Amino acid sequence: MTQQQFEGLKQLRLLLEENPSGLSDFLRDQHPADLAEWLEELGDEQRVKVFNHLDAETAALVMGELDTDTQAGIVGDLGRERAGDIIEEMDPDDAADLLAELTPEEQGQLLGELQAEDAADVRELLEHEPDTAGGIMTTDYITVQEHMTAQAAIDHLRRVGPEAETLYYVYVVDAAEHLAGVISLRDLIVARPETPVQDIMRTKVVSVRADQDQEEVARAVSKYDLLAIPVVDGENRLVGMVTVDDVLDVIEAEATEDALRMSAVTPDEEDPSGTDFGAGIWRLAKPRLPWLVALLFLELASGKVIDHFQTAFNPATLALLTIFITTMAGEAGNAATQALAVVVRSLATGEIAVGDVLRVVWRELRVGLTVGVIAGVVLAGLTLVWQGNWYLALTVGVAIAVNIIVAKILGAFFPIVITRLGYDPAVASGPLITSITDVTSMLTYFGVASFVLRI
Amino acid sequence: MTQQQFEGLKQLRLLLEENPSGLSDFLRDQHPADLAEWLEELGDEQRVKVFNHLDAETAALVMGELDTDTQAGIVGDLGRERAGDIIEEMDPDDAADLLAELTPEEQGQLLGELQAEDAADVRELLEHEPDTAGGIMTTDYITVQEHMTAQAAIDHLRRVGPEAETLYYVYVVDAAEHLAGVISLRDLIVARPETPVQDIMRTKVVSVRADQDQEEVARAVSKYDLLAIPVVDGENRLVGMVTVDDVLDVIEAEATEDALRMSAVTPDEEDPSGTDFGAGIWRLAKPRLPWLVALLFLELASGKVIDHFQTAFNPATLALLTIFITTMAGEAGNAATQALAVVVRSLATGEIAVGDVLRVVWRELRVGLTVGVIAGVVLAGLTLVWQGNWYLALTVGVAIAVNIIVAKILGAFFPIVITRLGYDPAVASGPLITSITDVTSMLTYFGVASFVLRI
Numbered sequence: 001m002t003q004q005q006f007e008g009l010k011q012l013r014l015l016l017e018e019n020p021s022g023l024s025d026f027l028r029d030q031h032p033a034d035l036a037e038w039l040e041e042l043g044d045e046q047r048v049k050v051f052n053h054l055d056a057e058t059a060a061l062v063m064g065e066l067d068t069d070t071q072a073g074i075v076g077d078l079g080r081e082r083a084g085d086i087i088e089e090m091d092p093d094d095a096a097d098l099l100a101e102l103t104p105e106e107q108g109q110l111l112g113e114l115q116a117e118d119a120a121d122v123r124e125l126l127e128h129e130p131d132t133a134g135g136i137m138t139t140d141y142i143t144v145q146e147h148m149t150a151q152a153a154i155d156h157l158r159r160v161g162p163e164a165e166t167l168y169y170v171y172v173v174d175a176a177e178h179l180a181g182v183i184s185l186r187d188l189i190v191a192r193p194e195t196p197v198q199d200i201m202r203t204k205v206v207s208v209r210a211d212q213d214q215e216e217v218a219r220a221v222s223k224y225d226l227l228a229i230p231v232v233d234g235e236n237r238l239v240g241m242v243t244v245d246d247v248l249d250v251i252e253a254e255a256t257e258d259a260l261r262m263s264a265v266t267p268d269e270e271d272p273s274g275t276d277f278g279a280g281i282w283r284l285a286k287p288r289l290p291w292l293v294a295l296l297f298l299e300l301a302s303g304k305v306i307d308h309f310q311t312a313f314n315p316a317t318l319a320l321l322t323i324f325i326t327t328m329a330g331e332a333g334n335a336a337t338q339a340l341a342v343v344v345r346s347l348a349t350g351e352i353a354v355g356d357v358l359r360v361v362w363r364e365l366r367v368g369l370t371v372g373v374i375a376g377v378v379l380a381g382l383t384l385v386w387q388g389n390w391y392l393a394l395t396v397g398v399a400i401a402v403n404i405i406v407a408k409i410l411g412a413f414f415p416i417v418i419t420r421l422g423y424d425p426a427v428a429s430g431p432l433i434t435s436i437t438d439v440t441s442m443l444t445y446f447g448v449a450s451f452v453l454r455i
Numbered sequence: 456m457t458q459q460q461f462e463g464l465k466q467l468r469l470l471l472e473e474n475p476s477g478l479s480d481f482l483r484d485q486h487p488a489d490l491a492e493w494l495e496e497l498g499d500e501q502r503v504k505v506f507n508h509l510d511a512e513t514a515a516l517v518m519g520e521l522d523t524d525t526q527a528g529i530v531g532d533l534g535r536e537r538a539g540d541i542i543e544e545m546d547p548d549d550a551a552d553l554l555a556e557l558t559p560e561e562q563g564q565l566l567g568e569l570q571a572e573d574a575a576d577v578r579e580l581l582e583h584e585p586d587t588a589g590g591i592m593t594t595d596y597i598t599v600q601e602h603m604t605a606q607a608a609i610d611h612l613r614r615v616g617p618e619a620e621t622l623y624y625v626y627v628v629d630a631a632e633h634l635a636g637v638i639s640l641r642d643l644i645v646a647r648p649e650t651p652v653q654d655i656m657r658t659k660v661v662s663v664r665a666d667q668d669q670e671e672v673a674r675a676v677s678k679y680d681l682l683a684i685p686v687v688d689g690e691n692r693l694v695g696m697v698t699v700d701d702v703l704d705v706i707e708a709e710a711t712e713d714a715l716r717m718s719a720v721t722p723d724e725e726d727p728s729g730t731d732f733g734a735g736i737w738r739l740a741k742p743r744l745p746w747l748v749a750l751l752f753l754e755l756a757s758g759k760v761i762d763h764f765q766t767a768f769n770p771a772t773l774a775l776l777t778i779f780i781t782t783m784a785g786e787a788g789n790a791a792t793q794a795l796a797v798v799v800r801s802l803a804t805g806e807i808a809v810g811d812v813l814r815v816v817w818r819e820l821r822v823g824l825t826v827g828v829i830a831g832v833v834l835a836g837l838t839l840v841w842q843g844n845w846y847l848a849l850t851v852g853v854a855i856a857v858n859i860i861v862a863k864i865l866g867a868f869f870p871i872v873i874t875r876l877g878y879d880p881a882v883a884s885g886p887l888i889t890s891i892t893d894v895t896s897m898l899t900y901f902g903v904a905s906f907v908l909r910i
Contacts, residue, residue, distance in 0.1 A: 029659075031659070031661070031679065033678050033679050033680070037678075168623055185640070185641075186640075204484075204486070206486070221703070222700070222703045222704070222707065223488045223492075224486065224488050225488070225700035226700075227682055227699065244682065244699050244700075244703070245677070245680035245681075245699075247703070248676070248677045248699070248702070248703065248706065249677070251703065251706050251707065251710070252677065252706065252804065255706070255710035255713075255714075256800045256803075256804060258710075258714065259710075259713065259714060259717065259796050259799070259800050260796050260797065260800065262714065262717075262718075262796070263717075263792045263793050263795065263796030263797075263885060264789060264792065264793055265793045265796055265797060281818070281821045281822055281825055282825065284818065284822050285822050285825045285826050288790075288793045288822070288826060289825075289826050289829060289830075291789070291793075292786065292789055292790060292793075292826055292830055292859070293829070293830060293833055295785070295786065295789050296782065296786060296830060296833060296834060296837075298785075299781055299782035299785040299786060300782055300837065300841075302781040302782070302785070303778040303779055303780075303781060303782050304778075306777055306778050306780070306781065307778045310774050310777070310778075315770040315774075318774065318777070319765050319770075319773065322761055322765070322773070322777050322780070323758040323759075323761050323762045323765075324758055325758075325761070325777070325780045325781065326754055326757040326758060326761070326780065326781075326784050326893045326897060327751065327754035327755055327757070327758050329781050329784060329785065330750070330753075330754040330757070330784065330788075330889065330890055330893050331747065331750065331751060331754055333785075333788070333886070333889060334719060334746070334747055334750050334886035334889070334890065335743075335747060337718045337719065337885055337886050338718050338719055338720045338743045338746075338747075338886070340718065341714050341715050341717070341718030341720055342715065342718075342720060344714070345710075345711045345714050345715065348711075349707060349711060363736070363739065366736045367736055367739050367740050367743070370736055370737070370740045370744075371740050371743060371744050371747055374744060374748070375744075375747055375748060375751060378748055378751060379751060382751075382755065386755075404747070430718060430792055430885045430886075431788070431789035431792050431793070431885075434785065434788060434789070434889065435785055435789065438781045438785050442781060
């Protein structure tokens with residue numbers, strides 16, 4: 001929150017407590033996005049008070065910017081009729097997102113408050129999976145028929161009286177609602193009035209299918225620099241439109257989700273960002289606990305490796321080797337995490353494809369060799385100075401080089417394999433790969449130690 | 456690349472090798488963004504061949520979509536005059552990004568090829584830091600004067616003949632170019648012709664200063680659902696506009712940078728994504744090596760801790776304790792990485808502020824307690840089954856619980872401290888925090904072991 005916004009929140013709090021009559025004037029001057037940000041900081045009672053001072057249209061805009069959790073709470077407190085009025089004014093996609101949070105019974109009641117046509121739109125949107133094109137699209141788009149003249153199209157637009165923001169893409173459909181082209185208001189205005197729309201429209205339209213993943217939608221909008229993308233069904237019939245502001249939200253949410261997954265925090269359905277600081281401790285612990293416990297078993301496997309090798313060394317040698325266990329395991333984990341991050345991001349941005357596996361692994365092998373040999377020389381030198389033991393220095397130097405190479409390959413290979421298996425590469429988390437390299441590094445370390453110390 | 460795009464690339468390759476005369480027809484039908492994607496896959500010679508078959512306008516669009524590295528290579532091969540023609544047609548912000556890649560001498564030569572006005576625009580853009588509002592803005596925006604009538608404004612727009620895409624926000628300025636308001640084409644058309652623009656414009660305009668960080672620009676555009684945001688200088692004079700498609704690129708680039716930093720890969724200036732698969736091995740190793748070597752020292756500190764404690768235990772006990780070193784260090788690292796990711800993302804999305812440090816640490820303490828106790832019970836149980844040793848089970852159970860709590864607090868505290876110190880919280884990488892928790896976990900582990908095993 002900027003200083004200015006913080007001042008606004010302070011003023012809102014003051015008005016709520018001491019001067020409710022000044023509230024309406026204050027609220028009228030604020031941007032709905034700011035109001036939404038402030039409302040998240042207030043208590044339930046104060047939120048409802050603010051909503052009671054907003055007209056339905058502004059309330060709808062504010063509602064659209066709130067977390068779905070907060071929305072559901074407010075709707076519960078407002079009463080059915082008032083809530084219905086506000087939802088009626090909301091963008092259909094926002095309304096559907098809100099209703100998806102409620103019980104089927106509450107959904108039914110609120111849908112009953114809407115006009116039949118709006119209710120049908122929302123009902124249709126509710127059918128789609130939330131993380132698909134259908135789940136984030138709106139039904140608030142403008143179409144004209146391809147056989148209309150430019151003049152008829154302009155008259156039609158004037159009649160439906162759209163928001164300025166939806167006018168930059170007017171989609172052209174045929175009689176059966178198939179997407180045929182796209183045209184801008186400007187093209188219509190400069191065309192001769194009697195020209196049929198189909199003669200001036202652009203017929204190359206990038207579109208997405210309703211069941212496509214929201215990440216693919218975001219990628220298409222980003223790649224082709226679009227302000228909105230039409231959504232079609234399996235028969236190329238236009239069913240909706242995803243606007244760029246929703247794409248921004250998708251990209252941000254996916255970045256958060258990826259960052260959390262890569263750190264072994266499983267995003268929660270109700271709190272996908274895992275960052276809801278108002279949530280109870282259990283809800284915060286739940287996305288983390290399964291991984292911590294699962295990785296415990298993996299860590300015990302590396303303990304088993306140590307256990308296995310212990311009898312092969314005399315106590316004095318073992319004590320020396322033990323000193324470097326965290327160094328071996330730690331650096332292998334670090335090297336693997338680096339490779340993993342580079343490959344996961346390259347997959348996410350489309351820079352590399354799953355088919356590039358050999359190329360990527362070959363590259364990481366060479367990077368690992370470069371970095372590993374340097375780290376090996378550094379560690380061997382340090383060990384020699386510290387412990388004055390040539391055998392030990394040689395052992396840890398060689399072992400860390402091999403470790404880093406193996407870790408780089410594993411770190412690069414792993415997300416690609418996971419993608420091949422059909423999972424999100426971001427589940428190949430840093431903690432998972434470091435726990436795996438803990439096992440491989442102990443194998444390598446004690447293997448090299450057995451070999452070198454017995455020469 | 457989708458199947459369809461892959462087919463396109465295949466066809467392009469075929470035409471380049473066997474039927475160059477069919478090239479122009481093929482190229483005319485393709486989207487510039489697709490062409491750019493394919494060009495990244497081709498060799499230098501073939502790229503130039505493609506560019507020679509494109510008209511300047513299409514070539515400019517394709518150029519704008521290419522990596523700056525690739526752009527610089529092509530410009531070098533095309534010859535000054537042809538390159539100048541293409542740059543002339545590019546959006547000023549894209550042109551400036553391209554020229555920023557070249558030597559001052561090449562820059563001067565190419566600027567000489569441009570019309571004086573365009574060259575001045577680009578020169579001005581080149582003055583700004585690349586990751587600020589000024590660095591990503593374009594000078595291709597539309598303004599009208601506040602005292603103009605609606606009719607005069609429309610006439611003016613018709614005269615400058617803007618692209619449809621720049622028409623949704625017409626910025627209103629006063630005589631001294633101060634940003635006074637914003638208006639849409641639609642508002643102008645529905646207004647009575649003689650109404651002055653200042654009577655119908657919106658005066659509440661969200662703007663950014665040219666020197667503001669690009670992340671703040673992205674946050675404002677995303678929060679207020681804008682298609683473009685005006686950029687002003689220190690005196691509120693309009694100097695540019697950042698469009699949402701550039702904001703999408705910023706968000707994607709920042710997500711990649713954060714993911715890499717969080718994995719201890721320092722993004723390179725020339726290859727910020729660290730994912731340029733064509734780059735030499737050294738350039739790929741360089742962003743990773745300094746961290747790996749620096750963390751080596753930290754890992755040796757945890758070795759020093761082990762070394763220090765070794766004399767306190769008899770060889771048999773030490774051998775038992777050694778088995779669990781990777782488990783202690785590994786789980787502490789995992790727990791810290793989780794907390795770190797949640798806090799870094801919360802800071803990035805603005806969900807928490809730096810001032811929330813106490814609240815966040817208190818929360819992580821409780822999460823750590825919940826998760827730590829459960830992990831402790833599980834580990835103690837497993838150890839009892841595996842080793843049949845009550846003392847050992849108690850030691851590792853208590854030690855891992857304490858470890859996890861400490862790690863959670865460190866993981867949460869660390870990025871906040873780094874932000875306080877003025878750095879990007881994403882430099883608080885997983886590898887860095889796990890190397891730190893390697894040290895603390897060894898202290899805790901052997902500390903608890905000394906205590907419990909001597910009871």
